[in-house]
Amino acid sequence: MPELPEVQTIASDLDDIVGGRRIIQAAVAYPKIVAGDSRRFVDFVSGAKIEKVERFGKWIRFGLAGPAGPAAMLAHLKMTGQFQLGAWPEEGRAWPAHCHAAFQLSGLPPGQDALFYRDIRKFGRLRAFDPGELEEFLRALAQGPDPLTVSPDEFHRRLSARRGRLKAVLLDQGCVSGLGNIYVDESLFAAGLSPLAAADSLSRAETDLLLKEARRILKAAIEARGSTTSNYKGLKGGGSFQLAHQVYGRAGEPCPKCGAALTRRVVAGRTTHYCPHCQKVSAK
Ligand SMILES: [Zn+2]
CATH class of the missing domain: 3.20.190.10 (MutM-like, N-terminal)
Structure with a gap:
């Protein structure tokens, strides 16, 4: 999608x-x-x-x-x-x-x-x-705000108000709109956050970092005309951001940060890619 x-x-x-x-x-x-x-x-x-x-x-x-x-x-x-x-x-x-x-x-x-x-x-x-x-x-x-323009305050407030796993909450278009499976996995990896974490357990520093990383990745992906997976095509052709994916579609390959094998499991009904070593649920 x-x-x-x-x-x-x-x-x-x-x-x-x-x-x-x-x-x-x-x-x-x-x-x-x-x-x-x-x-x-x-x-x-x-x-x-x-x-x-x-x-x-x-x-x-x-x-x-x-x-x-x-x-x-x-x-x-x-x-x-x-x-x-x-x-x-x-x-x-x-x-x-x-x-x-x-x-x-x-x-x-x-x-x-x-x-x-x-x-x-x-x-x-x-x-x-x-x-x-x-x-x-x-x-x-009742669509949520865009991740490219939502303020860090609002982003933190919205995540803190949601029960459920971070992955599911970020996919919910009523929380923020525009993210899907690929960019949620990539953003969580970049921010070192577990897709299994409770959304309302994140500190302000963590939601700030997550928003910053999500924006960096989304902007780089727009620059590359998106990720060409099986069905996507613009009128002027597809994109190349799939070549920059760090975790999405890379289960079994070494983590780019720590070298441990990347894993995948179904979270929120979607195949989720992450590093079990770099993206632990924090114990705070
Ligand atoms: Zn890792």
């Missing part, structure tokens, strides 16, 4: 390539890929101008100026969602494989004039909102 750096890369690529363009028409081939009524969705986005594409948490937000006023389209890619360019599927023309929604855009060359939403496993969703609906949706979503 794409996490903060990958979603950031996808959103930046989209903003560069489709930002400022008008959606001439839209089509949905698989109605369930749209939350709510897919015909309303098509009516809603057709004719709108894409003003800005941005990431928030692991969501992509398309700011739209529609014929009926401001609007937004949100996309969550879940496991295998992607955006790609291609030829607008004229009546009778086959759609590219695994593509479920298409947006014909102004000012792009023929053959590359449509933005497609592609999703092999079909867990991702597209949604369109007017401002009132968006506000309501965001309130119900």
